[in-house]
Amino acid sequence: MNKYKKITLDGLIFQNPTFMLVLGTCPTLGLINSAFSAMGMGLTVLVILTLSNMLISLLRKIIPNEVRIPCYIVIIATLVTFARMFLQKFIPDLYDSLGTFLALIVVNCIILGRAEAFANKHTVLESAVDGISQGLGFTLALTIMGIICEFFGKGSLFGLQIMSFKIAMLTSPAGAFLIYGLSIAVFVYVVDGVQRMLRVKSNKLARENMLKEAA
Amino acid sequence: MGTFIAIVLAAVLTNNFITAKTYGICPFLGVSKKTSSAAGMGIAVTLVMVLATLVTYPIYTYVMIPLKIEFLEIIFFIFIIASLVQMLEKIIQKVSPTLYGAMGIYLPLITTNCAVLGVTELVIGDMSKIIGEAATMNIGWAVLYALFAGVGFTLVMIIMSGMREKLNYYKMPKALSGFPIAMVTACFICMAFMVFSYISL
Numbered sequence: 001m002n003k004y005k006k007i008t009l010d011g012l013i014f015q016n017p018t019f020m021l022v023l024g025t026c027p028t029l030g031l032i033n034s035a036f037s038a039m040g041m042g043l044t045v046l047v048i049l050t051l052s053n054m055l056i057s058l059l060r061k062i063i064p065n066e067v068r069i070p071c072y073i074v075i076i077a078t079l080v081t082f083a084r085m086f087l088q089k090f091i092p093d094l095y096d097s098l099g100t101f102l103a104l105i106v107v108n109c110i111i112l113g114r115a116e117a118f119a120n121k122h123t124v125l126e127s128a129v130d131g132i133s134q135g136l137g138f139t140l141a142l143t144i145m146g147i148i149c150e151f152f153g154k155g156s157l158f159g160l161q162i163m164s165f166k167i168a169m170l171t172s173p174a175g176a177f178l179i180y181g182l183s184i185a186v187f188v189y190v191v192d193g194v195q196r197m198l199r200v201k202s203n204k205l206a207r208e209n210m211l212k213e214a215a
Numbered sequence: 216m217g218t219f220i221a222i223v224l225a226a227v228l229t230n231n232f233i234t235a236k237t238y239g240i241c242p243f244l245g246v247s248k249k250t251s252s253a254a255g256m257g258i259a260v261t262l263v264m265v266l267a268t269l270v271t272y273p274i275y276t277y278v279m280i281p282l283k284i285e286f287l288e289i290i291f292f293i294f295i296i297a298s299l300v301q302m303l304e305k306i307i308q309k310v311s312p313t314l315y316g317a318m319g320i321y322l323p324l325i326t327t328n329c330a331v332l333g334v335t336e337l338v339i340g341d342m343s344k345i346i347g348e349a350a351t352m353n354i355g356w357a358v359l360y361a362l363f364a365g366v367g368f369t370l371v372m373i374i375m376s377g378m379r380e381k382l383n384y385y386k387m388p389k390a391l392s393g394f395p396i397a398m399v400t401a402c403f404i405c406m407a408f409m410v411f412s413y414i415s416l
Contacts, residue, residue: 022244022394023241025240025241025244026238026239026240026241026329029237030236030237069297070294070297073297073326074290077289077290077293078290081286081287081289081290084289085286100333100336100337103288103332103336104329104332104333104336106289106293106332107293107328107329107332108327109327112327172405173234173235173236173405174234174402174403174405174406174409175402177398177399177401177402177405178398178399178402180398181394181395181397181398181399181401181402182395182399184394184395184398185388185390185391185395188389188390188395192389192390
């Protein structure tokens with residue numbers, strides 16, 4: 001059970017694909033100008049990442065090591081083709097707002113990166129947990145930045161107009177770069193601070209225990 | 216002539232791949248620490264973009280549309296790009312080992328570079344998506360667009376690497392160093408490029 005907890009925490013915080021590893025930056029920067037498209041992108045990647053992780057983990061003993069990258073790319077490209085057809089048919093709004101970035105999920109470093117770094121060494125269940133937690137980490141990061149950009153850039157939230165004050169620069173790529181950079185800085189600062197606090201606490205506990213034993 | 220100028224301006228300045236479309240950000244942030252490797256990466260990406268368009272556009276128009284298998288475009292295109300990159304890697308390794316050493320891990324990553332797949336996806340679509348006005352697309356315009364999109368990519372890479380070389384001389388907080396400060400720098404480059412959107416033909 002401890003193993004799954006570690007995988008989940010890694011995906012959400014310590015190896016968060018967006019803030020810690022800085023992967024999949026193109027769709028992030030291109031789509032955080034609206035919270036709806038950012039969240040849609042995150043959820044699409046979540047589904048594709050989980051399925052591709054499970055498939056690759058299932059096939060890891062069959063795929064020869066020398067041609068593994070082309071094999072992974074075929075699996076991912078097929079899943080993306082399915083996702084594209086599905087969205088075009090059932091959620092055309094999202095299909096339109098994602099645009100070319102939907103096809104570009106194929107070259108999203110997160111999916112190939114997890115296949116290479118995790119799925120080809122672990123069991124199906126572990127890979128599925130990893131896919132879900134990494135995908136959730138990506139979705140949460142994108143949604144938070146999408147909400148910030150849309151709220152200050154358009155004065156709306158998920159398309160609902162709230163205020164008339166707006167900084168139009170924040171919905172352009174320049175604003176996306178600014179918000180993304182500052183979000184990484186804040187995230188790293190907070191995680192570092194929390195880790196330092198935990199370390200001090202555990203050191204203190206260890207010292208007290210030692211003193212007790214000595215006494 | 217009008218279309219020619221419109222495509223060149225759109226690809227290099229107004230609709231630049233990095234500053235307006237945010238394609239190809241991984242190499243933009245990853246390989247832009249030194250000007251020499253940034254220029255090398257830009258040239259390699261330009262080369263792959265032109266070659267990929269030269270192959271994918273005829274295949275899409277003359278093979279996939281008549282056979283009605285347009286829905287397979289992602290799988291076809293990514294395979295063509297992957298094999299082109301493999302070929303280019305072998306050639307560079309043979310011709311210039313220094314350049315090969317400088318690019319290191321990033322050369323195989325051109326396969327997973329959004330800019331290359333992005334340009335092949337863009338040119339099979341409408342011309343209005345590229346220059347904002349209707350015109351018929353043909354292979355000449357497609358390759359021209361790919362070439363100048365690569366030139367625009369290289370231009371922004373070189374500007375960025377120059378700024379990052381200067382940034383090395385300053386001390387900054389630990390949380391800001393690395394990617395965050397690079398992105399704030401990129402924000403200013405984007406703002407500078409936003410001025411070009413006032414150009415109209």
